[in-house]
Amino acid sequence: MGEPGTKELLSLDELEAAxxxxxxxxxxxxxxxxxxxxxxxxxxxxxxxxxxNIDTLAVGPTDDERISRITxxxxxxxxxxxxxxxxxxxxxxxxxxxxLEPRETLARExxxxxxxxxxxxxxEVMQICEIFxxxxxxxxxxxxxxxxxxxxxxxxxxxALVRPFGLIEMxxxxxxxxxxxxxxx
Amino acid sequence: xxxxxxxxxxxxxxxxxxxxxxxxxxxxxTYDAFYDAGIRHILVRHEAGGGHAAEGYAKATGKxxxxxxxxxxxxxxxxxxxxxxxxxxVPVVFITGQVRTDLLGTDGFQEADTIGITMPIVxxxxxxxxxxxxxRSIHEAFHIARSGRPGPxxxxxxxxxxxxxxxxxxxxxxxLPGYQPTTExxxxxxxxxxxxxxxxxxxxxxxxxxxxxxxxxxxxxxLATSDRFPVTCTVMGLGGFPGTHEQWLGMLGxxxxxxxxxxxxxxxxxCAVGARFDDRVTGKLxxxxxxxxxxxxxxxxxxxxxxxxxxxxxxGDAKNIVPRLTAEYRALAAEPGRLEEWxxxxxxxxxxxxxxxxxxxxxxxxxxxxxxxxxxATGGDAIVTSDVxxxxxxxxxxxxxxxxxxxxxxxxxxxxxxxxxxxxxxxVGCPDQTVVCIAGDGSVQMNMQELxxxxxxxxxxxxxxxxxGFLGMVRQWQELFWDKRYSQVxxxxxxDFVKLAEAYGATGIxxxxxxxxxxxxxxxxxxxxxxxxxxxxxxxxxxxxMIPAGQPARNxxx
Numbered sequence: 002m003g004e005p006g007t008k009e010l011l012s013l014d015e016l017e018a019a020x021x022x023x024x025x026x027x028x029x030x031x032x033x034x035x036x037x038x039x040x041x042x043x044x045x046x047x048x049x050x051x052x053x054n055i056d057t058l059a060v061g062p063t064d065d066e067r068i069s070r071i072t073x074x075x076x077x078x079x080x081x082x083x084x085x086x087x088x089x090x091x092x093x094x095x096x097x098x099x100x101l102e103p104r105e106t107l108a109r110e111x112x113x114x115x116x117x118x119x120x121x122x123x124x125e126v127m128q129i130c131e132i133f134x135x136x137x138x139x140x141x142x143x144x145x146x147x148x149x150x151x152x153x154x155x156x157x158x159x160x161a162l163v164r165p166f167g168l169i170e171m172x173x174x175x176x177x178x179x180x181x182x183x184x185x186x
Numbered sequence: 187x188x189x190x191x192x193x194x195x196x197x198x199x200x201x202x203x204x205x206x207x208x209x210x211x212x213x214x215x216t217y218d219a220f221y222d223a224g225i226r227h228i229l230v231r232h233e234a235g236g237g238h239a240a241e242g243y244a245k246a247t248g249k250x251x252x253x254x255x256x257x258x259x260x261x262x263x264x265x266x267x268x269x270x271x272x273x274x275x276v277p278v279v280f281i282t283g284q285v286r287t288d289l290l291g292t293d294g295f296q297e298a299d300t301i302g303i304t305m306p307i308v309x310x311x312x313x314x315x316x317x318x319x320x321x322r323s324i325h326e327a328f329h330i331a332r333s334g335r336p337g338p339x340x341x342x343x344x345x346x347x348x349x350x351x352x353x354x355x356x357x358x359x360x361x362l363p364g365y366q367p368t369t370e371x372x373x374x375x376x377x378x379x380x381x382x383x384x385x386x387x388x389x390x391x392x393x394x395x396x397x398x399x400x401x402x403x404x405x406x407x408x409l410a411t412s413d414r415f416p417v418t419c420t421v422m423g424l425g426g427f428p429g430t431h432e433q434w435l436g437m438l439g440x441x442x443x444x445x446x447x448x449x450x451x452x453x454x455x456x457c458a459v460g461a462r463f464d465d466r467v468t469g470k471l472x473x474x475x476x477x478x479x480x481x482x483x484x485x486x487x488x489x490x491x492x493x494x495x496x497x498x499x500x501x502g503d504a505k506n507i508v509p510r511l512t513a514e515y516r517a518l519a520a521e522p523g524r525l526e527e528w529x530x531x532x533x534x535x536x537x538x539x540x541x542x543x544x545x546x547x548x549x550x551x552x553x554x555x556x557x558x559x560x561x562x563a564t565g566g567d568a569i570v571t572s573d574v575x576x577x578x579x580x581x582x583x584x585x586x587x588x589x590x591x592x593x594x595x596x597x598x599x600x601x602x603x604x605x606x607x608x609x610x611x612x613x614v615g616c617p618d619q620t621v622v623c624i625a626g627d628g629s630v631q632m633n634m635q636e637l638x639x640x641x642x643x644x645x646x647x648x649x650x651x652x653x654x655g656f657l658g659m660v661r662q663w664q665e666l667f668w669d670k671r672y673s674q675v676x677x678x679x680x681x682d683f684v685k686l687a688e689a690y691g692a693t694g695i696x697x698x699x700x701x702x703x704x705x706x707x708x709x710x711x712x713x714x715x716x717x718x719x720x721x722x723x724x725x726x727x728x729x730x731x732m733i734p735a736g737q738p739a740r741n742x743x744x
Contacts, residue, residue, distance in 0.1 A: 011381035013454055013479045016497035035364060039313065043305060050306050087488035093310040093330060096364045 024077035027056070027153075029108055029178050031186050032071040032089065033063065033097040040094045044071065047088055053080050057110070057153075057175030068096065072177045074153070099186055101178050108178040112156045113138075114147045117167030126166055133159050144169060152176070189317040189347060190219035192354040193281075196324040197225055199356060202252055204228060204243065204614055206236035210256025211296060212283030215348040228614065228643055231635035233260050235607040237267020238633065240278045242608030244271075245594045246569055247615040248401065250332050251278040257285050258296030261342075262303065266601055268338045269307040273598025274422060275399055277336035279327045280304075284314075286346040300342045309337030310365075317350035325357045334367025335486040336399055367485060371500045371507035379457070379481045379498045380514035383415070384521075386455035388477075388528045391415050392438065392467075395422030395597065396460015396484060402504035403427065403590040406459060409512040414525050416532055418446035420461050421582050422597040429586030430566075435532065436541070439467040440733050441579040444539035447731075447739035449532055450475050457481040460504050463493040464598070473738035483507050539731070541583050546724070549699045553577065553652050553723040556703070557584035560622065560650060563707035568620040569612050571595060573605035573629030576658035579729045581624045603632025609647040610640055620648075620711060627653040627720075628677055634686070640716035641691035648710055648717045654725045655679055662728045687718035698722040 034040045041060060048055055056074045063070045075085065086098050101108075114135075118126045119142065130137060130147050133155065139146035149159055153176055160171065180186040187195075193216065197205070204226040209217040220227050230236035233255040240251030255264045261282040271278045285294040301313045310330045312323040320343065327339040383389055397406050397419075403426045410417045410433055417427045418438040427434060436443030438450055450456065456478045461467070468474040471493060482489070482496035483504055490499040500507055543554045557580050560570075570585055571594040572578040578595055587593045594612055596604040609623035623630075630651050640647055661675040687694030693713050697706050697720070710719045730744025 011378060011385050013382060013385060016382070016479045038315070039301065039305075042302070046305050081491075084488065084492060087490075091309075091486070091488055093362060093365045 024082055026077050026103070027074055028077045028082050029072065029074050029101040029103075029106060029176060030086065030089075031099045031101055031178055032073070032095060034069050034071060035094040035096060036062070036067050036069045037094055040069070041071070043092050043094065044089065047092065051085075051088055053085050057173070059175040059177045061177070070177075072175070074176055099180070101180065101186070105181050106178050107181055108152055108176045109150050110153055110156055110174055110176045112149050112159075112171065112173040114149065114160070114163055114171050115169040116145055116147065116163050117143060117169060118145045119143045122166050126163060129159070129162050135159070187352060187354045188215065188219065189320045189350045189352050190215045191223075192321050192352060193324060193348070194219050194223035194225065195354060195356070196321050197252065198223075200250065200325065200328045202250075205252040205254055206230050206239040206243075206611065207254030208233050208236060208256070208260065210260050210283060212257035212285055212345045213254065213260075213343075213348070215345065216254065216281070216283065216343070228639060230607070230639050232633065233263035234266050234603070235610075235633045235636040235639065237264045237278070237280065238270070238601070238604050238607035239611030239614070239636070241267060241271055241274075241276045241604075242571060242594055242611030243615040244276050244278055244611075245608070246591055246612035248591065249277075249615070250328055251276070251611065252281065253278060254281045256283040256296065257300070257345075258298045260296075261298055261300040265303060265307070266599075268304050268340065270596050270599040270601045270604065271338035272307045272309065274596065275336045275395060276338065277331040278338045279324075279331050280338060280340045282340060282342045283348075284342045284344040287344045288346070290344065300340065304340050307338070308340050311340040312342065314341065314343045314347055317347045317352045320347070320352070321354060321357050322361070326360050326362060329360055329362070330365060334365075334369075335396075368487065368501045369485065369503040369506055371483070371502035371510065373510070375498060375500045376507060376510050377514050379500060379511055380518055382455055382479065382481060382498060383413075383457065383511075383515050384518040387524060388453050389415055389455040389457065389525070390435075390449050390453045391417045391457045391459065392420075392450065392461055393417065393423040393426045393459045394420040394461025396504055397423055397426035398590040400460055400485065400504040401590075402460070402508050405505060405508040405512070407431075409508050409515070412512050412516055413520060414529065415457070416449055416529070418442070418449065420464070420467055420597070421578075421595065423461065424582060424593045425587035425590040428588050430588060435536070437582050439464075440469070440735070441583065441729050441731065443541060443583075444731055444742055445532055445535040447733065447742060448535050450478075451739045452531070453478045455479050455481065457483070459483045459508065460485070462489045468493065469733045470736055470738045543727070543730075546700065549701060551698065551700045551703060551721060551723045553654065553727050554580050554584055555700060556650070556652055556721055556723055557581050557624070559703045559707055560624070561585045562704050563711060564620060564622065568592070568622050569594065569609075569616060570622055570624060571605045571609040571612060572624045573626050574600045574602045575626045575629060576662065576727075576729045577624050577626045577652040580652075602626070602629040604629075606630055606647075606649055607633050607636045609649065610636055610645050613645050613647050622711070623647060623649040625649055625651045626658060627651050627655060627683075628657045631681075637687065637690040637692050637716055637718065644715065646715055648713075648719065650707070650710075650719045650721055651683060652723055653683070653720050654723050654727070656725060659729070661726070665726070665728070667734070683718055683720040690716075692716040692718050694718050694720070696720045696722070
């Protein structure tokens with residue numbers, strides 16, 4: 002492509018269309034919003050209206066009480082991520098959006114699993130729990146409740162392992178994330 | 187000071203000289219403040235009429251329109267104008283009453299969740315929760331409505347809060363940290379765009395409503411004439427380039443000219459300015475302009491690559507970008523005469539496929555002839571509003587808009603009933619100009635009641651009803667694509683529009699003779715006060731040419 006500073010003409014054939022691309026991977030968006038009523042509704046409404054499907058969503062305060070952080074994950078194979086972020090930017094209460102680079106990001110999710118565990122099974126479940134650095138937070142004769150933090154993938158892996166024992170129920174918070182190093186997310 | 191009196195001060199500070207509204211229980215305090223605020227208030231007969239009037243005012247003047255309604259049904263009646271303003275980027279501030287705060291959430295009388303209902307169709311909205319928020323919210327609402335890509339902003343004020351006694355000080359600072367529209371285009375991108383234009387053999391400028399809203403019509407003409415770039419406009423962009431210019435190809439899209447659509451189809455470079463590649467323009471998206479690269483200039487970054495991937499995106503205000511693009515282009519001194527071949531191809535399309543229709547041999551008026559006659563009768567010098575349907579497309583095809591803000595219609599939402607109240611608003615904003623509404627006999631009945639407002643306020647608009655007794659566009663589709671099974675489209679000859687006009691205190695005229703049509707129209711235009719002209723036209727006439735829905739432009743029929 003011709004450099005903008007020169008008089009050399011630009012060949013149209015060399016131009017590549019930008020945007021609207023599907024990246025094919027999971028994206029973690031960290032969104033700072035004004036802490037005002039209805040902001041989450043606006044964001045959720047925008048996703049519903051434009052047909053974007055949120056995989057996980059976590060909302061909480063930041064160090065500044067006027068600002069909340071929304072961390073949401075969505076599938077870049079299904080959605081044009083640039084279109085998602087541009088539409089989000091149009092919301093007046095949205096202050097900042099970061100599409101977090103996977104390698105530069107620390108992401109964690111909290112999950113709680115209630116698993117059937119009597120007799121022999123209990124020992125096995127607790128062993129798996131230990132390997133995953135989970136914590137048993139409740140025990141009854143026939144079940145245990147395990148608390149686990151980690152990346153989305155780790156929690157998925159744990160779920161796959163304990164499911165055969167009888168997964169009674171599971172609750173997950175959705176990932177929250179922060180950038181590595183000194184830079185602000 | 188009462189919060190509502192502070193509200194009046196805010197409106198005055200924003201330069202508001204007229205508002206359109208209808209009072210009710212929840213906004214009684216506001217209406218008490220209007221009593222001696224010195225702001226002209228036009229009492230509409232239905233909130234939707236007021237909302238569209240505010241849109242017409244905004245589109246004709248370029249200023250922010252203001253529309254008011256009470257809580258509950260008052261607000262829900264405003265939903266259509268709000269959505270219309272969103273789709274067509276019209277700056278309007280809607281101020282709605284809300285029930286008292288102690289009743290909120292209790293299903294109180296005339297309570298509706300106005301903010302919730304309108305959330306998907308506003309640029310932004312403010313739910314007032316403390317009386318002290320009122321002045322700041324009003325100023326922020328005006329700022330958001332008019333800046334960047336314009337749009338509707340709703341301010342919902344609970345009745346008790348509007349009665350509060352507050353200390354009022356003019357608001358001088360806005361606190362909108364999350365709202366900073368980009369207006370200045372990137373110079374590097376502009377240079378790349380200029381080079382692309384200089385290198386193109388088959389370029390075309392495709393301009394939309396953003397050129398009109400951004401006040402960039404003169405700048406666009408300058409760019410187009412810096413060489414001989416062919417120009418086409420969307421239905422929202424008409425008037426953004428002179429409709430009589432030799433480089434003008436006519437409107438593009440579903441009912442655009444063949445020359446415009448074929449030129450888009452064969453172009454190697456499309457320079458889109460303030461346009462959004464709507465489905466009515468692109469037809470089948472995967473086959474749209476297959477050989478073209480795209481420059482896309484738009485103030486809304488989310489429009490870039492939304493439907494069609496842009497090769498050279500430039501985000502910003504057209505008024506800022508287009509002159510810089512022209513200057514960069516001129517500096518390149520592109521090879522003169524390189525567009526000759528392109529133009530000779532376009533001229534062939536223009537000669538082979540002009541807009542045409544078969545005229546009658548008797549006195550019957552063809553709808554296309556009606557528009558041509560109106561163009562002649564007004565000398566092309568009028569603000570023209572329209573409703574939605576066949577008459578809208580014929581108006582877009584046959585009325586050659588010489589300048590921007592002369593063509594006011596509902597493009598995005600396609601709201602029937604838009605034209606009459608929009609004409610009312612336009613006339614209030616531009617009292618010295620001739621304002622006509624081209625209406626359909628179906629559409630006009632959807633906001634007919636505003637004729638009473640026009641009569642009472644002496645708003646002298648002339649409404650020309652293209653009366654074919656059908657919901658014409660639907661009938662056309664049923665004829666063409668549904669085996670002529672006319673289902674619920676025949677409206678017959680009801681009502682008697684002449685008598686109705688008289689009942690409203692307007693002048694009613696019926697025209698059905700082609701031979702005297704132009705003179706009769708001139709006479710109607712010269713008649714004082716609101717005038718309703720019932721023009722009887724051919725009942726079953728189709729709007730052509732046409733790109734069948736979901737097909738590419740080269741498959742145009744008719």
